Amino acid sequence: xxxxxxxxxxxxxxxxxxxxxxxxxxxxxxxxxxxxxxxxxxxxxxxxxxxxxxxxxxxxxxxxxxxxxxxxxxxxxxxxxxxxxxxxxxxxxxxxxxxxxxxxxxxxxxxxxxxxxxxxxxxxxxxxxxxxxxxxxxxxxxxxxxxxxxxxxxxxxxxxxxxxxxxxxxxxxxxxxxxxxxxxxxxxxxxxxxxxxxxxxxxxxxxxxx
Amino acid sequence: xxxxxxxxxxxxxxxxxxxxxxxxxxxxxxxxxxxxxxxxxxxxxxxxxxxxxxxxxxxxxxxxxxxxxxxxxxxxxxxxx
Numbered sequence: 001x002x003x004x005x006x007x008x009x010x011x012x013x014x015x016x017x018x019x020x021x022x023x024x025x026x027x028x029x030x031x032x033x034x035x036x037x038x039x040x041x042x043x044x045x046x047x048x049x050x051x052x053x054x055x056x057x058x059x060x061x062x063x064x065x066x067x068x069x070x071x072x073x074x075x076x077x078x079x080x081x082x083x084x085x086x087x088x089x090x091x092x093x094x095x096x097x098x099x100x101x102x103x104x105x106x107x108x109x110x111x112x113x114x115x116x117x118x119x120x121x122x123x124x125x126x127x128x129x130x131x132x133x134x135x136x137x138x139x140x141x142x143x144x145x146x147x148x149x150x151x152x153x154x155x156x157x158x159x160x161x162x163x164x165x166x167x168x169x170x171x172x173x174x175x176x177x178x179x180x181x182x183x184x185x186x187x188x189x190x191x192x193x194x195x196x197x198x199x200x201x202x203x204x205x206x207x208x209x210x
Numbered sequence: 211x212x213x214x215x216x217x218x219x220x221x222x223x224x225x226x227x228x229x230x231x232x233x234x235x236x237x238x239x240x241x242x243x244x245x246x247x248x249x250x251x252x253x254x255x256x257x258x259x260x261x262x263x264x265x266x267x268x269x270x271x272x273x274x275x276x277x278x279x280x281x282x283x284x285x286x287x288x289x290x291x
Contacts, residue, residue: 103248132244
């Protein structure tokens with residue numbers, strides 16, 4: 001849906017996707033890194049058509065991961081499939097430029113959207129079982145709930161198991177600290193300054209607007 | 211440190227950071243190890259910096275996609291004035 005949520009992190013921010021991002025989205029979703037995502041648009045026109053439909057879809061928040069240093073898009077991530085009775089949502093459509101080093105901070109920020117802006121009780125991701133590196137990333141984050149959903153979805157006609165990693169609000173503080181620290185390490189390197197202690201929550205480096 | 215010593219240290223760090231049961235071969239690339247994800251990559255960088263007493267910049271961090279690329283980088287740093 002059309003939204004105005006902007007969440008600044010250290011080196012990166014999440015900002016709403018709009019039509020001008022169509023070329024970037026097509027480029028990102030048609031790389032080898034996107035092989036575990038559902039096939040998307042292959043042209044700018046198709047992507048804009050998809051976005052028009054997305055703008056009307058309530059409870060679907062698609063973000064560009066944008067560099068705060070050069071203002072360029074570095075990745076995509078979304079929070080959607082909100083469930084009111086469970087007070088949770090799914091985050092996904094996650095694909096980033098690996099050279100940008102934005103992966104960790106993008107995940108930190110989407111969790112902050114879930115817990116700080118939407119006050120969810122939990123959020124979760126669903127990863128194709130064959131996507132070993134992403135599963136490893138989620139495992140490394142320390143999510144304590146990991147569930148296998150057999151033959152959960154199809155990709156190009158084949159069934160794939162999905163691995164759910166769920167983060168509960170009660171566990172969020174520890175994950176927040178972990179991801180914040182890692183994001184700050186990358187931030188200092190992108191700025192080209194030596195390491196120093198990680199700023200805590202509500203520092204001037206990190207704020208949300210919506 | 212000699213090149214073999216640097217390589218051995220890097221391989222030991224990789225084994226430890228990624229919690230591998232055995233030391234990987236020197237030809238290992240990032241794509242060979244699922245455990246070499248973006249988050250653990252940061253842990254790897256911090257461990258390497260501590261072991262070799264260097265600080266890597268963002269470009270170097272992004273370019274570290276194999277054992278040999280890390281060896282070359284550490285060697286380069288060790289030769290720097």
